[in-house]
Each structure stands twice: as C-alpha cells, then as structure tokens.
Amino acid sequence: MAQFKPVRKAVFPVAGLGTRFLPATKAMPKEMLPINDRPLIQHVYEEARDAGIEEFIFVTGRQKEMLEEHFDYQPELMQTLEARGKEDMVKKVRDCEMPAGKLFLTRQPCPLGLGHAIWCAKKLIGDEPFAILLPDDLVLNKQGCLSQMIDVYNKNGGNVVAVKNVPKEDTSKYGIVDTDNEGDKTVSIKGLVEKPDPANAPSTLSIVGRYILQPEVLDHLAAFETGAGNEIQLTDSMAKLIGYQPFHGLRFDGDHFDCGSRLGFIEANIAYGLADKDIGNNVKTILKNYS
Numbered sequence: 001m002a003q004f005k006p007v008r009k010a011v012f013p014v015a016g017l018g019t020r021f022l023p024a025t026k027a028m029p030k031e032m033l034p035i036n037d038r039p040l041i042q043h044v045y046e047e048a049r050d051a052g053i054e055e056f057i058f059v060t061g062r063q064k065e066m067l068e069e070h071f072d073y074q075p076e077l078m079q080t081l082e083a084r085g086k087e088d089m090v091k092k093v094r095d096c097e098m099p100a101g102k103l104f105l106t107r108q109p110c111p112l113g114l115g116h117a118i119w120c121a122k123k124l125i126g127d128e129p130f131a132i133l134l135p136d137d138l139v140l141n142k143q144g145c146l147s148q149m150i151d152v153y154n155k156n157g158g159n160v161v162a163v164k165n166v167p168k169e170d171t172s173k174y175g176i177v178d179t180d181n182e183g184d185k186t187v188s189i190k191g192l193v194e195k196p197d198p199a200n201a202p203s204t205l206s207i208v209g210r211y212i213l214q215p216e217v218l219d220h221l222a223a224f225e226t227g228a229g230n231e232i233q234l235t236d237s238m239a240k241l242i243g244y245q246p247f248h249g250l251r252f253d254g255d256h257f258d259c260g261s262r263l264g265f266i267e268a269n270i271a272y273g274l275a276d277k278d279i280g281n282n283v284k285t286i287l288k289n290y291s
C-alpha cells in the first residue's frame with residue numbers, strides 16, 4: 001500500500017460572529033455553546049485528537065479569548081476537585097486540557113470567508129496535508145468522522161471531504177459535489193460548486209464541515225478570488241485541485257447535526273443527551289412530556 005504523508009495538523013476556523021444565536025453569542029463565542037456537557041469546540045477537538053491529530057490550529061478573532069482559556073490548565077479548579085474527591089469531574093476537566101506545545105493560534109482580522117480563514121493559517125500549516133473541522137458540524141458516531149476520513153485518505157491520498165445528501169431545495173446552502181458514483185460510500189469528485197441554485201446543482205451531495213486537504217490549496221487561496229456571497233470560498237480553491245490530485249468524498253457513518261442553526265443545535269442536544277450513559281434514560285423519560 002502506498003504511504004501518504006500523515007495528517008498531523010487540524011485547523012479550526014472559529015472567528016465567526018454567530019449571529020444566528022444572538023443574544024446568547026453577544027459576548028460569548030458561539031463555539032462555546034454546549035451540546036450536552038461540553039462546548040462545540042471541545043467536541044471537534046476530541047474528534048480530531050481521537051483521529052490522531054497532533055497540532056491544533058485555531059483561526060480566531062476578536063472576543064474569542066474564552067476558547068484558549070477553555071483548553072488551558074486550571075490548577076485551582078483541579079485542586080478543589082481533587083480535594084473534594086470528585087474523580088469523575090477531574091477526568092472530565094483533564095479531557096479538555098491541551099498538552100503543551102500543541103495549540104497554535106492565528107487571527108482572521110475581517111470575516112472575508114472560510115477560504116480566507118484557512119489562508120490565515122498558511123504559515124502554521126506549512127507544507128503538509130491538513131484537516132479542517134468546522135465546529136458547527138457535529139457527527140455522532142463511535143468512530144469519529146475525521147477518523148473515518150483518514151482511513152479513506154490512507155488508501156487514496158490526496159483530498160477527502162465528508163459528504164451527505166440534502167434536499168434539492170437546500171443546495172444553495174452548501175458546497176455541492178459533482179460525481180459519477182453518487183451512490184457509493186466513497187465517491188470520486190470531478191467538480192465542486194459553492195452554494196449553487198437547485199436548478200444548477202450537479203447533485204444533492206453536500207460537503208459537511210470536515211476536510212483533509214493538500215497544502216497546494218493554500219496557493220490557490222492566496223489569489224483572494226471571491227465567489228458565492230462575495231466571499232473567498234474554500235470550495236473554489238479546492239475545485240482547482242481536481243484533475244491534479246485525487247479528490248474523494250466520504251459518506252460517513254453517524255448522525256450529522258448542523259449546530260449553526262437553532263433547530264440543529266436543539267436536536268444535537270437531544271441526541272447527545274440520549275446517548276449519554278448517565279442521563280440518557282432520564283432524557284428519554286422527560287421527552288415523553290413533549291410528544
């Protein structure tokens with residue numbers, strides 16, 4: 001089997017304003033909104049860590065300091081929990097401690113688009129393949145979505161995105177892939193369009209916020225070309241790699257939640273609550289009150 005350069009780095013674009021959750025996100029980063037017992041950013045951090053990622057790159061912006069604090073060591077809190085014998089809580093807090101030398105921060109000064117956010121991490125990414133995880137998108141599954149994608153990458157190399165079918169009328173909300181084997185689990189991608197009108201969409205297979213990309217995408221992003229919504233779109237630069245490098249989409253296993261929408265956020269809280277070994281049964285019981 002061919003050996004491809006390992007995916008060691010992951011980029012987390014966290015500079016977004018979170019306007020859909022105002023006023024909750026007036027002073028608090030939207031990535032700190034909790035799904036069950038942990039904030040969105042921790043869910044995606046754990047997914048990346050469990051997939052073997054070694055370096056975590058946050059593309060942040062104004063009023064996002066809480067995100068770095070969340071992953072820092074909190075000695076007073078730990079001492080208090082240990083003194084009280086709260087071992088389960090100690091374990092939970094440890095889970096969101098970033099080991100020394102693993103967290104890297106860069107800033108996106110203006111919201112010019114997802115492609116621009118990734119370009120801001122260019123120096124930290126360097127010349128190796130890297131992952132991107134959008135904290136709005138959560139996938140609930142035993143084997144995390146990124147880990148499943150790394151399995152596909154280890155077979156094919158090149159670029160891999162997570163994909164799922166959406167209703168035809170929703171294609172204008174997502175990046176949409178063009179493929180000849182739409183029904184397969186791993187699809188070969190021959191085109192990508194950002195937020196096409198349903199009438200022009202090449203398929204109904206949309207990109208979910210997980211990517212494994214080759215560093216050459218950064219050269220295309222550096223052109224700062226704007227696309228859909230007048231933003232610098234990651235999808236447009238990814239499309240330029242097609243034909244030069246392998247490009248696959250993975251229909252991942254697991255339930256996907258768009259936590260960037262209020263409805264998706266509430267649904268994710270229900271699903272993660274139900275899946276929780278401590279409170280799952282009680283969540284099921286209280287839900288009966290609302291059906």
Ligand code: G1P
Pocket residue numbers: 114134136137173174175176194195206207208209233234235
């Ligand atoms: C971004 C990408 C889009 C992708 C989506 C997944 O869009 O540009 O291609 O389908 O994330 O969540 P956004 O949600 O930032 O509009």
